[in-house]
Amino acid sequence: xxxxxxxxxxxxxxxxxxxxxxxxxxxxxxxxxxxxxxxxxxxxxxxxxxxxxxxxxxxxxxxxxxxxxxxxxxxxxxxxxxxxxxxxxxxxxxxxxxxxxxxxxxxxxxxxxxxxxxxxxxxxxxxxxxxxxxxxxxxxxxxxxxxxxxxxxxxxxxxxxxxxxxxxxxxxxxxxxxxxxxxxxxxxxxxxxxxxxxxxxxxxxxxxxxxxxxxxxxxxxxxxxxxxxxxxxxxxxxxxxxxxxxxxxxxxxxxxxxxxxxxxxxxxx
Ligand SMILES: [Zn+2]
Numbered sequence: 001x002x003x004x005x006x007x008x009x010x011x012x013x014x015x016x017x018x019x020x021x022x023x024x025x026x027x028x029x030x031x032x033x034x035x036x037x038x039x040x041x042x043x044x045x046x047x048x049x050x051x052x053x054x055x056x057x058x059x060x061x062x063x064x065x066x067x068x069x070x071x072x073x074x075x076x077x078x079x080x081x082x083x084x085x086x087x088x089x090x091x092x093x094x095x096x097x098x099x100x101x102x103x104x105x106x107x108x109x110x111x112x113x114x115x116x117x118x119x120x121x122x123x124x125x126x127x128x129x130x131x132x133x134x135x136x137x138x139x140x141x142x143x144x145x146x147x148x149x150x151x152x153x154x155x156x157x158x159x160x161x162x163x164x165x166x167x168x169x170x171x172x173x174x175x176x177x178x179x180x181x182x183x184x185x186x187x188x189x190x191x192x193x194x195x196x197x198x199x200x201x202x203x204x205x206x207x208x209x210x211x212x213x214x215x216x217x218x219x220x221x222x223x224x225x226x227x228x229x230x231x232x233x234x235x236x237x238x239x240x241x242x243x244x245x246x247x248x249x250x251x252x253x254x255x256x257x258x259x260x261x262x263x264x265x266x267x268x269x
Contacts, residue, residue: 008026010100026085028141136263147165178208209239226253
């Protein structure tokens, strides 16, 4: 069976937006398939081999990211801590990730610029929607769905009610708060093999770059419940010293009969 954790990462830009939070994300080995549900908890220590890592979150079911909101930057721009994730599987087995180092130093000027960019973005998003959005990150690990065709290792049913055609039970991780809004429609040129240069109109959203989006993730307007699937060409449109802050991404509206509409996002705060 082996170890479940492929890697654990710190999302570097999150503390800028949240002021005092650190976001830790992880990936689980696809071959790790003990029964669910999986419960995760985030722990913090002061050194790699600290023998007193303390929990900083509650147990969260089927999460793909956790926040340390207790971690106060205290007005300073430096912090230096270690994190570990603990997993309890459905059959009560316990696993720890390797510790990951979170060390950060912001130049005061960069910090102020980043805060200002994010403040303006959030204002823009609130003006448009009046409500924050929700992100459904497509599952990359978890229990294989019964609809999966073993010969090609893919779901044989794009409308599968158990996995929404993702091939992994549940289809998406626990819904997360996410900030984004539609951009004015863009016309762009595309070269087509038969027709030459053609004009297309595409719908794009802009949003904060954390967590980093991936193709096939779904963003939801929590008020209208409209749902959009994220397309391929995700572009960073603002960054500070290489840390992405704001991105633009193509979206396609999802039709109302798609099983992704069955996922309840009303409880996301
Ligand atoms: Zn399925």
